[in-house]
Amino acid sequence: xxxxxxSVRFSINPFLSADSLGFxxxxxxxxxxxxxxxxxxxxxxxxxxxxxxxxIVNVTEIDAAVRQYAVPVFASRLRDAFRAARHVTFAxxxxxxxLAWHAxxxxxxxxxxxxxxxxxSPYRTLTMKSPDSNTVLFSExxxxxxxxxxxxxxxxxxxxxxxxxKCANPDGxxxxxxxxxxxxxxxxxxxxxxxxxxxxSDELIEFxxxxxxxxxxxxxxxSIPTVENIATxxxxxxLGKFTSGNLSKVTVWETDKTYCTYSG
Numbered sequence: 001x002x003x004x005x006x007s008v009r010f011s012i013n014p015f016l017s018a019d020s021l022g023f024x025x026x027x028x029x030x031x032x033x034x035x036x037x038x039x040x041x042x043x044x045x046x047x048x049x050x051x052x053x054x055x056i057v058n059v060t061e062i063d064a065a066v067r068q069y070a071v072p073v074f075a076s077r078l079r080d081a082f083r084a085a086r087h088v089t090f091a092x093x094x095x096x097x098x099l100a101w102h103a104x105x106x107x108x109x110x111x112x113x114x115x116x117x118x119x120x121s122p123y124r125t126l127t128m129k130s131p132d133s134n135t136v137l138f139s140e141x142x143x144x145x146x147x148x149x150x151x152x153x154x155x156x157x158x159x160x161x162x163x164x165x166k167c168a169n170p171d172g173x174x175x176x177x178x179x180x181x182x183x184x185x186x187x188x189x190x191x192x193x194x195x196x197x198x199x200x201s202d203e204l205i206e207f208x209x210x211x212x213x214x215x216x217x218x219x220x221x222x223s224i225p226t227v228e229n230i231a232t233x234x235x236x237x238x239l240g241k242f243t244s245g246n247l248s249k250v251t252v253w254e255t256d257k258t259y260c261t262y263s264g
Contacts (some may be wrong), residue, residue, distance in 0.1 A: 047111030
């Protein structure tokens with residue numbers, strides 16, 4: 001079974017009755033006029049590959065279906081909310097994902113929707129895996145700066161440099177780490193993002209930000225602070241600490257080319 005993902009970018013001006021479709025799908029289409037709400041909807045489809053085309057679905061069909069059937073769902077609800085000066089909650093955003101799922105589910109032949117992810121900003125997403133579930137996945141990114149040295153005292157100096165290369169620098173080196181924390185939440189129970197952020201800040205970021213991980217974080221006295229072990233450490237620090245959701249996974253980026261995800 002193959003899975004195909006496609007991001008469709010669109011903008012909605014909540015104060016207009018309709019948006020200009022525009023001509024630049026890379027930026028967003030509809031393009032909107034003036035200040036607008038920008039979204040990305042990630043559509044993941046699971047299905048067989050057509051041997052005659054090599055496609056699960058031609059991605060242009062995904063673009064067209066999202067813009068014809070899903071974007072109007074978001075535009076209509078969000079315009080109603082803005083005109084009524086009504087706060088749009090995570091529960092309502094989750095309901096919009098559910099409506100979009102139903103609008104799209106039979107549009108792709110034998111391919112089936114696997115997930116729908118609404119990217120609310122470069123740092124925050126909501127993901128639905130099934131329209132029949134009362135939970136969604138909420139993800140948000142945080143950052144911290146830290147230094148580490150990759151070194152195993154059980155290795156010879158030569159072997160350390162063979163295994164860890166430049167990262168075995170005796171004085172260590174630093175990274176601007178990014179960590180994405182994902183919770184499984186029930187939006188209808190009143191998920192509070194500030195409470196979530198405070199837990200991550202108090203239980204994790206404060207322990208690692210601007211620290212030498214090898215010498216200032218006790219947990220790394222017995223393990224090497226690789227990105228893999230940092231992800232495990234982050235999971236252990238956060239597991240069971242959230243009152244309005246269950247920890248689903250953590251992903252740590254050491255650089256924009258290297259990350260590790262851990263889910264227990």
